[in-house]
Amino acid sequence: AQTVTQSQPEMSVQEAETVTLSCTYDTSESDYYLFWYKQPPSRQMILVIRQEAYKQQNATENRFSVNFQKAAKSFSLKISDSQLGDAAMYFCAYRSGGGSEKLVFGKGTKLTVNP
Amino acid sequence: GEEVAQTPKHLVRGEGQKAKLYCAPIKGHSYVFWYQQVLKNEFKFLISFQNENVFDETGMPKERFSAKCLPNSPCSLEIQATKLEDSAVYFCASSLGRDSLNQPQHFGDGTRLSIL
Numbered sequence: 001a002q003t004v005t006q007s008q009p010e011m012s013v014q015e016a017e018t019v020t021l022s023c024t025y026d027t028s029e030s031d032y033y034l035f036w037y038k039q040p041p042s043r044q045m046i047l048v049i050r051q052e053a054y055k056q057q058n059a060t061e062n063r064f065s066v067n068f069q070k071a072a073k074s075f076s077l078k079i080s081d082s083q084l085g086d087a088a089m090y091f092c093a094y095r096s097g098g099g100s101e102k103l104v105f106g107k108g109t110k111l112t113v114n115p
Numbered sequence: 116g117e118e119v120a121q122t123p124k125h126l127v128r129g130e131g132q133k134a135k136l137y138c139a140p141i142k143g144h145s146y147v148f149w150y151q152q153v154l155k156n157e158f159k160f161l162i163s164f165q166n167e168n169v170f171d172e173t174g175m176p177k178e179r180f181s182a183k184c185l186p187n188s189p190c191s192l193e194i195q196a197t198k199l200e201d202s203a204v205y206f207c208a209s210s211l212g213r214d215s216l217n218q219p220q221h222f223g224d225g226t227r228l229s230i231l
Contacts, residue, residue, distance in 0.1 A: 035219065037222075042224075043204060043224065043225050044222070044224055045206065045208075045222035047219050047221075050219055089156060091158070100163070100170075100171045100173070101146055101148070101163060101170070101171070101210065101220075102148060102160040102163055102171055102174070103148070103150075103158070103160065103208075103220060104160070105157070105158040107155070107156060107157055108156045108157075
């Protein structure tokens with residue numbers, strides 16, 4: 001079974017600075033998808049960014065980018081120019097490319113943004 | 116609709132009572148997923164549907180949990196004889212389908228279930 005590990009329970013960053021959240025995963029599959037979701041205190045689950053494993057190019061969405069290292073099974077999220085509204089729980093998630101469509105989540109990283 | 120709609124937002128039940136949660140997926144989405152998020156923030160997959168058919172039920176506690184997605188009705192997750200450990204936020208998510216590569220799951224706002 002696939003597992004997702006987020007080794008940083010909590011992180012903090014100064015407003016306007018850059019922060020990187022770590023995520024590693026374990027799988028024997030070659031075809032899969034990776035996601036970062038943001039969960040603010042309102043508990044909404046907001047998709048931040050996604051990456052297809054077959055793409056070598058790292059995904060970017062405005063201030064959010066990933067460092068996808070397939071051989072190392074690593075999928076870190078970089079948030080540039082951090083804003084107060086970025087404060088939330090961030091969850092890394094894995095989805096198989098075949099078979100079950102379910103998401104396997106890490107335990108989350110709580111990000112605090114200091115003014 | 117344009118959003119996954121979950122009702123109620125908060126449900127309080129006494130231990131041993133039944134709880135029923137509802138989810139209306141985004142119109143046109145053929146996959147529905149149920150996840151349980153416990154107080155430690157951990158997500159657990161429960162069950163998924165492809166239209167009205169069970170697609171993956173590997174996460175469902177079989178004894179007390181059941182779920183349905185019937186045509187022209189919201190999907191439902193029902194817990195019989197609730198226990199304190201069932202207290203959690205239950206999220207429903209929907210997605211377009213497997214033919215659409217890399218389609219993300221869109222989540223509802225969740226139902227907070229409190230068992231007293």
